[in-house]
Amino acid sequence: MHCAYNGIQALSHRRLVDLLCVCVISTCLVMASAAVGQELGAEIASISPGGKGIAEATAVAKQLQANKNLKLEDVLRRVASANPVAKNWYLAIAQSVAQRLDKNEAARIIANFLADKSGAPEARYWALDYLAGGDQAKREAMLDSMLDDPSLDIRYEAVELALRKVEASKSAGAVNEKLVQGYSNVLDAARLPSQVQAIAKKLDELGTKVDLQKHFGFINHWYLAASFDNRQKTGFNVVYGPENEYLQRGGVVDLKAQYDGKNGKVGWGDASTAEANGALDLNPIFKNEKGAICYAYAQIESDSDLECDVRLGCINGNKVWVNGQPALSNEIYHASTQIDQYVAKVRLKKGVNSVLIKVCQNEQTESWAQDWKYQIRFTDSSGKTIGWRPLIAAK
Amino acid sequence: MSTIRFRNPHFIQQLDMNLKQFLRLSLSAFFVFQLTASSVSADWPGFLGPSGNGVLPNAKLPIDFAPSVDGKPAKNIAWRVPIEGRCVGGPIVVGNRVFSCSGSGMEQRWLSVTCVSADDGKVLWTRKIKTTGRPYSHPTSANSAPTPCTDGERIFAFFSSNDLVCYDLDGNLQWYRGLVYDHPKTGNDVGMSSSPVVVDGVVVVQVECQGDSFAAGIDAVTGETKWEVPRPPKANWSSPSVAVGKDGGKVVVLQCADNLLAIDPRSGSEAWRIDIKCATIPTSVSSGGKLFVPSQGIKAFELTSALVKPEQKWESSRINPNSCSVLVTDQAVYGVNRSVLVCCDHTGEMKWQIRLEVSGSVWATPVIAGNYLYSIDQEGNCSTVQLDGAEGKLIATSKLGAAVLGSPALTNNAMFIRSIDALWKIAAN
Incomplete structure (x- = not known):
């Protein structure tokens, strides 16, 4: 009995020590794991402009990359909710983690992540x-089935x-109809x-004209008021008549108004562009001023009410207002x-919306510095034109 | 260190011993690592090399080379490693590792750093991040235009989009800065190409464009901004360079179309300023206590003390680098303008000039290995010029058959060339 008791006691003592150790280690792992989760969000994601907080993030990044318990899938998932700067931290950390994993295991985790289209596109x-x-x-x-992937980077390569493949089928003698399709x-x-x-050009060569203006959704008819003074580039921040009126009236102008311009009174006149790239060239209209x-x-x-992109291409100084x-x-x-060239998020409201552009030409004399033009469109975040109808543009 | 066995009755005691042993080993490893780390030196740590003058005096390279064509073996090309994307910057070398950057994917928005074994061309690692700034550039250039730099322990890679990333030599992220996050109006759609420089633990970047322009000193270890100074809002592609005075002191020199400015790299405070109109593509070069500034030709300044405004010693319009920076040896100053290589002595007097066999523009700053100068044009034609005679002598033209816009990197027995889409090692067969 005594021996048995001692035996049980000895066994229990050993088990207790073992259990205690297991508990301590497990607790440490859980705490470390929890800390990792917190740090992933708290330190890296909170770097503010100017690099404030970066020293803390740097320290955390080192810890994370050294942490053998850090799960690759957790880091990859974390990218989705991060700002663009933090995304790159997580991406780089994920790459370090992937490198130390068994290749097959890493590939399995990464393939699962890629298959889930809700993951961060980057x-x-x-x-x-x-x-x-x-x-x-x-x-x-892999790309073969990813033509409509939400990641624009993937979609670009799939395209x-x-x-x-279409080119290859052309070489193999495919008929025009199939190529056009x-x-x-x-x-x-x-x-x-x-x-x-590039695709529109290929279709054009096959006799199928693509209306690129429509495809891109460029606004092609405008009311213009010019010119206002920008000698020595002094006009960029000057609020001239049209701009002042537009801002004062909450996004509308009186198309019959007259303003004080650079060379006298200025009123609104309309102009259209037939260019496939939607560019309205101001030089022929305003005599290369x-x-x-x-x-x-x-x-x-x-x-409908919607958030969308306003996308501008302009080689001149420019400002854009929407509503x-x-x-x-x-x-x-x-x-x-x-x-x-320039993209910003804007809100359109159901019904009438307005856009005003200020296109500033300087006085450079080089042959490559003569253009005075712009093109603009509204798109969803992928770059696909949204549904809108011209209003005053339609005559 | 042995593993922990839970059934061991002497577990605690053994754990204690294991811990002690672990600590002993760790401390030993730490000190060994520290010694190793502190002894790591970069053979070619950035644009213009270890002395900032584009010269490696003891290097011995083959005078010509040729890739494998029609079954004929390559001549003096040890390896070629394709690198995805496009790059117009140069590679750097630390020990037996070569590092090169690239921009790939849609609009070159993916920014990579690739580490390659110098010995056999094996890719040891590649890391990619996505641009947060403007990725656009003239078709000749690329998002990956600046040459990276290193302090021997970390790689600092900078891109036209003003993304700045730091990895250790094994590819572990140290820190990352999206400088457009701090300066949203920074960017040049023609492309930016200023290469960073690291000095006294500070990474210096020069970001000049029509938008928000600035120079910044960033802590090499933590990534924190130590200082920032505003710069003129005009496009500038030149790089900051380290000027070393005869007193051994160092300043970082920033040049622009308005002036030449010297900054204390530790504090960002202005040391001195000279109102001269500097070139905005080639970079100033410091060598032997002198500073050679591309400014309507070359202006040479005597840097008695780095922190004291230097005195101009001479100027020459005969040596007038267009896109490339000059190279400086103890004997002479060399500059390539389009297809002409000009040599001046240290009084500014032109000693000789020769025409190189060039079929394209020359963007890549040449390098000098021993007594030979290597200049590569945009078509990949490399002119080898012997320098130890009374006049320079074009002794070979090698055709790489690949576009090159970045300055090569040298070690004592090899030249590493970054073509648009590959990294090459030139070394004697």
Whole structure:
């Protein structure tokens, strides 16, 4: 009995010590795991402009990358709710974590993450890249079914692949009808303007004209008031008559109004563009005037309240207001331009909406610094045009 | 260290011993690591190399090279590693690792740093982040235009989109800054290309465009902004450079179309300023207590003390670098303007000039390895010029067959060239 008691006691003592250790270690792991979760959100995500809080984030990033219990899927999921700066921290940390995992295990986790389209687009693109591992055939096999992927980076590559396939079928002797169908399908999926333009060109070569203005959704008819003084680039922040009226009246102007301009009284006149890229060239209208500002005004009708992008391409200094609210401001002259060069989030309301653009030309004399033009459109966040109707633009 | 066994009756005692052993080993490892880390030196730590003059005096390289063509073996090309995307900056070298950046994917929005074994060209790791700034550039350039830099322990990679990321040599993220987060109006859609420089634990970036322009000193270890100074809102592609005075002191020199400004890298305070119109593409070079500034030709200043405004010694319009920075040896100053290589002595007198075999623009700043200068044009034609005679002599033109816009990196027995889409090692077969 005594021996048995001692035996049980000894056994219990050992088990107690073991159990205690297991409990301590488990508790530590749980606490560490909880801390990891907190730190993922609390330190990295709270870096503020100017780099405030970055030292703390740096320390946390080191801890996370050294933490063998950190789950790759947790880091990847964390990207979705992070701001653009924090996203990159999590992405880089995820890459360190993935590198130390068993390759098959990492691939399994990453494939699961990629398959879930609700994941952060940036993290999913990285997942695709990781799984492809530099193997183009593997990459293409995945991209084959991703033409409508919510990640624009993935979609871009899927479109490129689909185009290559249509080209290949052309080389293999596919009939025009099939080619047109193929290109048209890819056109629907494409979002990047340069890709859209390239596909439209292919269709054009096959005798199928794409109305690019309509496809992109450019506003093509405007009321213009010019010119106002911008000699020595002094007019960018001057609130001239049209701008003052637009802001004072909450986003509307009187199209019969007269304003004091650079060369005398200025009123509104209308102009249209037939350019496929939606650009309205102000030089022929205002005789290549230099050191001048033009205001452009349009109204559009939306079927619903919605948040969308206003997307401007303009090689001149510019400001944009939507419904009386400032949207874009870029005091940059003749440094390249393209469709969707500047993007801002705006709200359209159901019914009538207005847009005012201030297009500022400077006095540079170089041949490459003569353009005075712009194009603008409203899109969803992917770059697809939203439904709107021109109002005063329609004559 | 042995593993913990829960059934061991002497568990606690053993754990205690294990802990002691672990601590001993850890401390030993820590000190070994510290010694190793402190002894790590970068062979080519950034744009213009270890001395900031584009020269590696003891390097011995083959005078010519050629890729494999039609079954003929490559000549003096140890390896070529394709790198996804596009890059017009140069590589850097730390020990036996070569680092190069790239911009890939849609609109070159994905920014990578790739680490390659110098020995065999094996890719050791690649890390990617996504641009938070403007990724656009002229088709000639790229989002990945600046050359990265290193302090021997960390890689600092900067991009046209003003994303700045720091990894350790094994690819672990140290910190990341999206500078457009701080300066939303920063960016140039023609592209930006100023390469960062690291000095005294501070990474200095020069960000100048028509929008929000600034220079910043960022703590190399923590990523914190130590200082920031406003800069003129005009496009500028030149890089900050470290000027070393004869007293050994260091300042960071920032040049622009309005002036030449020297800054204490630790505090960001202005040391001195000279009102001269500087070039906005090539970068100033410091060597032997002198500073050579591209300014309507070259202006040479004597830096008696780094913190004291230097005296101009000479200027020459004969050596007038267009896009490339000058190279400086103890004997001479060399500059490439389009297809002409000009050599001046240290009084500014032109000694000789020769025409290189060039078929495209020359964007890549040349390098000098030993007695040979290597200049590569945009088409990948590399002119090798022998420098140890009375006049320079073009002794070879190698055709890489790949576009090159970034300055090569050197080690004592190899040259690493970053073409648009690949990294090459040039070394004797």
